[in-house]
Amino acid sequence: MVQNMRIPMSAPYITEEEISAVGDVLRSGRLSLGPKLSDFEAAFSAYMGTKHAVGVSSGTAGLHLAMIAAGINEGDLVITTPFSFVASANVILYEGGIPIFVDVDPETGNIDPALVAAAAEDLRSGAPQARHWLPPSLRDASTHYRRLKAVLPVHVFGQPVNMDPILETARQYDLRVVEDACEAIGAEYKGNKVGSLGDVAVFAFYPNKQMTTGEGGMIVTDRSDWAALFRSLLNQGRDIFSAWLEHDRLGYNYRLDEMSAVLGLGQLSRIDDLIRRRARVAEWYNERLGHIAGVASWPVVETTTHMSWFVYVVRITNGVDRATVMASLEKAGIPSRPYFNPIHVQPFYRQRFGFQVGDFPRTEALARSSLALPFSSIMTEEQVDEVCDGLAKAMRSLVK
Numbered sequence: 001m002v003q004n005m006r007i008p009m010s011a012p013y014i015t016e017e018e019i020s021a022v023g024d025v026l027r028s029g030r031l032s033l034g035p036k037l038s039d040f041e042a043a044f045s046a047y048m049g050t051k052h053a054v055g056v057s058s059g060t061a062g063l064h065l066a067m068i069a070a071g072i073n074e075g076d077l078v079i080t081t082p083f084s085f086v087a088s089a090n091v092i093l094y095e096g097g098i099p100i101f102v103d104v105d106p107e108t109g110n111i112d113p114a115l116v117a118a119a120a121e122d123l124r125s126g127a128p129q130a131r132h133w134l135p136p137s138l139r140d141a142s143t144h145y146r147r148l149k150a151v152l153p154v155h156v157f158g159q160p161v162n163m164d165p166i167l168e169t170a171r172q173y174d175l176r177v178v179e180d181a182c183e184a185i186g187a188e189y190k191g192n193k194v195g196s197l198g199d200v201a202v203f204a205f206y207p208n209k210q211m212t213t214g215e216g217g218m219i220v221t222d223r224s225d226w227a228a229l230f231r232s233l234l235n236q237g238r239d240i241f242s243a244w245l246e247h248d249r250l251g252y253n254y255r256l257d258e259m260s261a262v263l264g265l266g267q268l269s270r271i272d273d274l275i276r277r278r279a280r281v282a283e284w285y286n287e288r289l290g291h292i293a294g295v296a297s298w299p300v301v302e303t304t305t306h307m308s309w310f311v312y313v314v315r316i317t318n319g320v321d322r323a324t325v326m327a328s329l330e331k332a333g334i335p336s337r338p339y340f341n342p343i344h345v346q347p348f349y350r351q352r353f354g355f356q357v358g359d360f361p362r363t364e365a366l367a368r369s370s371l372a373l374p375f376s377s378i379m380t381e382e383q384v385d386e387v388c389d390g391l392a393k394a395m396r397s398l399v400k
């Protein structure tokens with residue numbers, strides 16, 4: 001396995017000030033449900049420009065609660081993308097929903113809005129072709145499925161999804177829009193921050209993300225009823241809010257602790273700098289990749305008015321086998337990752353839903369050719385040189 005790598009795949013950027021703030025919390029004795037969480041939430045909603053921000057223990061936990069708020073029940077349908085981290089589809093299954101995967105835009109790797117519209121139209125019409133959008137093992141007439149309720153777009157690698165046509169489809173069919181913004185804090189679509197575009201959005205703070213709280217996440221929404229529901233659900237379903245929540249609901253422990261919250265507060269105060277540093281590293285990569293035959297940088301499209309680089313992913317364009325490139329890099333002490341392995345071909349999804357290779361050709365073509373290189377806010381120009389030299393050598397030896 002990957003050992004003794006000279007350059008880390010990712011690395012958090014944490015200051016001495018943040019470390020001592022965490023120490024202060026530990027010394028205070030108040031480790032959960034305290035003032036740091038409320039401060040972090042207030043700062044986050046101010047940054048996002050949303051009415052509410054609700055801290056949770058992970059991005060996955062936040063997306064799960066968003067599925068509950070969107071009313072997903074057994075057999076309900078949610079349109080989403082197979083080109084993502086597995087959590088974005090798993091949360092649909094947590095509530096018994098059925099993921100309706102549609103293929104992606106071959107350029108950005110983000111969900112294709114035209115396919116979202118086509119799937120919504122067919123599934124709502126109830127026409128025979130509606131079943132073709134269902135996972136293969138559910139297509140026969142005996143499977144009972146319910147309503148199409150929501151769409152869950154993922155802003156892949158920090159690039160905003162083309163949201164306008166998706167929001168239009170959602171309006172037309174009365175669908176809830178849940179943005180998986182876990183990779184995209186600070187990214188802007190046509191001048192607007194992602195996370196403020198749908199009904200609800202979720203951010204994640206795992207250590208490889210643009211900002212970190214260790215484990216942690218944040219749900220943002222303008223809907224006060226949903227914010228109240230989230231606060232109840234994440235805290236064991238405790239019923240301390242409005243009367244409509246009085247029915248007993250199954251709750252969870254998805255709380256964000258005070259140490260994480262104070263770290264998040266520090267990181268958020270530096271978020272513009274953290275994102276700028278990543279953009280600079282991406283720029284260093286872009287400049288050097290121009291000179292490596294068979295390697296292309298990830299395209300940033302016109303609707304992306306601000307890219308927030310989460311990972312730095314390149315495409316191997318000349319049919320060279322990616323695994324061979326990875327092995328060659330690894331020998332040089334440079335780690336890399338095959339981002340993403342599509343969700344529909346994950347063993348669990350194949351078994352449960354009968355998916356096969358070939359079901360989503362654009363996703364699979366991207367997945368076969370994409371390679372994530374080492375990337376972080378604190379990566380140096382010398383390290384970028386080293387990775388690119390290694391990559392250039394690997395490609396030269398493979399392209400005979």
Ligand SMILES: *Cc1c(COP(=O)(O)O)cnc(C)c1O
Binds near residue numbers: 204
């Ligand atoms: C990181 C990530 C998540 C989950 O975040 P966790 O905090 O690790 O649970 C969800 N979706 C996407 C696309 C992600 O990249």
